[in-house]
Structures are given as structure tokens and as C-alpha cells.
Amino acid sequence: MGRIIAIANQKGGVGKTTTSVNLSACLAYLGKKVLLVDIDPQGNASSGVGVNKGDVNQCIYDVLIDDVSVKDTILETKVENLHIVPATISLAGAEIELVSTISREVRLKKALQEVQADYDFIIIDCPPSLGLLTINSLTAADAIIIPVQCEFYALEGLSQLLSTIRLVQKHLNKTLAIDGVLLTMFDARTNLGIQVIEEVKKYFQDKVYKSIIPRNVRLSEAPSHGEPIIIYDPKSRGAEVYLELAKEVIRHG
Ligand code: ADP
Numbered sequence: 681m682g683r684i685i686a687i688a689n690q691k692g693g694v695g696k697t698t699t700s701v702n703l704s705a706c707l708a709y710l711g712k713k714v715l716l717v718d719i720d721p722q723g724n725a726s727s728g729v730g731v732n733k734g735d736v737n738q739c740i741y742d743v744l745i746d747d748v749s750v751k752d753t754i755l756e757t758k759v760e761n762l763h764i765v766p767a768t769i770s771l772a773g774a775e776i777e778l779v780s781t782i783s784r785e786v787r788l789k790k791a792l793q794e795v796q797a798d799y800d801f802i803i804i805d806c807p808p809s810l811g812l813l814t815i816n817s818l819t820a821a822d823a824i825i826i827p828v829q830c831e832f833y834a835l836e837g838l839s840q841l842l843s844t845i846r847l848v849q850k851h852l853n854k855t856l857a858i859d860g861v862l863l864t865m866f867d868a869r870t871n872l873g874i875q876v877i878e879e880v881k882k883y884f885q886d887k888v889y890k891s892i893i894p895r896n897v898r899l900s901e902a903p904s905h906g907e908p909i910i911i912y913d914p915k916s917r918g919a920e921v922y923l924e925l926a927k928e929v930i931r932h933g
């Protein structure tokens with residue numbers, strides 16, 4: 681059965697989508713069968729792996745709201761072994777529509793059960809909120825990866841995320857684990873970045889991944905080409921470190 685990992689943090693711009701796309705692609709590059717699930721209405725993970733949204737007939741919205749089989753939404757990508765369930769802007773309405781549906785928190789979990797045996801990893805790119813789309817992701821997941829940006833307010837908001845995780849563990853998903861905390865956009869030229877690393881390590885201890893994602897311009901360029909870094913620039917520092925991260929995640933198995 682594939683391991684389901686949600687990439688979550690209610691803060692925007694911390695590297696959730698960059699991590700979802702590039703961790704998925706690196707796992708696939710290492711020979712794992714991977715399904716990337718885009719559950720953010722902005723659909724950046726979808727375009728990040730080259731999905732042209734105009735060509736999408738059915739997306740994760742139809743799975744969550746209209747009981748469409750997840751199998752009918754899966755698309756192949758340029759990366760061998762990497763498939764995606766795309767999101768389109770229609771998903772923006774789902775947060776509100778879900779409120780009045782039966783078993784609203786477990787819809788994604790149920791949908792993914794149908795394909796879980798077909799993949800080694802299922803990676804979910806969460807939206808920047810703690811609403812029902814993120815709750816669905818945490819309920820479906822075996823583990824969560826929390827990207828934390830190396831900036832001054834790095835730890836701000838994390839207590840809210842941690843209490844949401846505890847609520848999900850108590851009521852919806854007893855076995856949800858924190859796979860790790862991922863430091864992102866590290867700039868070695870500033871003292872601040874180093875201070876943040878120390879602070880986050882003090883708080884999360886051995887939960888912090890050894891791989892620390894540097895600020896790397898190639899990582900920010902790759903999405904506009906619809907390519908994960910491992911294709912766009914496999915020799916870049918960004919590609920190297922996301923590959924290291926993928927190996928760490930596999931070891932956590
Ligand atoms: P989130 O999904 O948490 O909102 P993103 O992954 O979309 O965050 O990242 C926010 C912005 O920062 C994007 O423009 C992305 O290209 C850029 N970015 C993310 N990680 C890096 C990095 N390691 N180096 C440089 N730019 C990055």
C-alpha cells in the first residue's frame with residue numbers, strides 16, 4: 681500500500697507546492713511510483729508538472745464533491761512514474777460546499793483508497809489554510825511534512841497547525857504522524873537563516889530533516905516551464921537537495 685504524505689502549513693509561500701512537485705518528481709526519479717494530488721484551488725502543483733488546465737475535464741473537485749472516481753482524473757506527466765490528480769479553480773468552491781456534505785472530512789481518504797495499492801507514494805499539496813481541504817488531507821495521510829521557511833517569523837502559526845494535527849489524531853486519524861519538518865529557502869549568507877535553523881531544531885529536535893532546501897533561483901524558474909527541477913536543471917543545487925530529501929523520506933518508510 682502506498683504511503684500517503686500531506687505537505688501542509690497554513691502559511692502561504694513557505695514552499696509547500698515547490699516541495700510537493702519536486703519531492704514527488706525525485707521519488708519517481710528514484711524508481712518509486714508516485715501520485716501527486718493537487719488539492720489547492722490555485723492549482724500550482726498541476727501547472728508545475730506541466731498540466732495545461734484548459735485540457736482538464738475532471739479534477740479533484742469532482743472527486744470530493746461529485747463522487748467521481750479518482751482513477752478518472754489521473755493524468756500522466758513528463759516524469760516517468762509520476763502521475764497527478766489535478767486541481768482547477770472550480771475547487772475554490774469546495775471548501776464551502778463540503779460543509780454540508782456527509783462524511784465531509786473523510787472524502788479524500790475514501791477516494792484515495794481506490795488507488796493506494798497502485799502507488800508507492802501519494803503526495804498531497806495542501807492549500808494555505810486549515811479548512812476542510814487540509815483536514816481531508818490530514819485525515820487521508822499516514823504522515824505530514826511541514827515546510828518552514830527560514831525567515832524571521834518561521835515558527836509563527838505552527839502552534840495552530842500542531843493543535844489541528846492533534847485534533848485530527850484524536851477524532852479522525854489516530855495514526856497520523858509528523859514525518860518531518862523541512863527548512864526551506866535557506867540563505868547561507870545571512871545569520872538569520874542560521875538562527876532560524878537552530879530555533880526550529882530546538883523546537884522539533886530530530887523531526888527536522890537533514891536536507892535543508894537552499895534558496896535557489898532555478899527552483900523558482902522551473903514551474904514556468906512546467907517542469908520539476910530534476911528535469912529542468914538536474915545539476916542545480918535545488919535538484920541535488922530535493923533528491924537527498926527524497927532519500928530521507930524513503931528511509932523513513
Ligand atoms: P506555498 O505552496 O507554500 O505557497 P510555494 O512553493 O508556491 O509556496 O513557494 C512560494 C514562492 O517561492 C514561489 O514563487 C516559489 O517558486 C518560490 N520558492 C519556493 N521554494 C524556493 C526555493 N527553495 N528557492 C527559491 N524560490 C523558491
Ligand code: MG
Pocket residue numbers: 696697698720724806807
Ligand atoms: Mg502552494
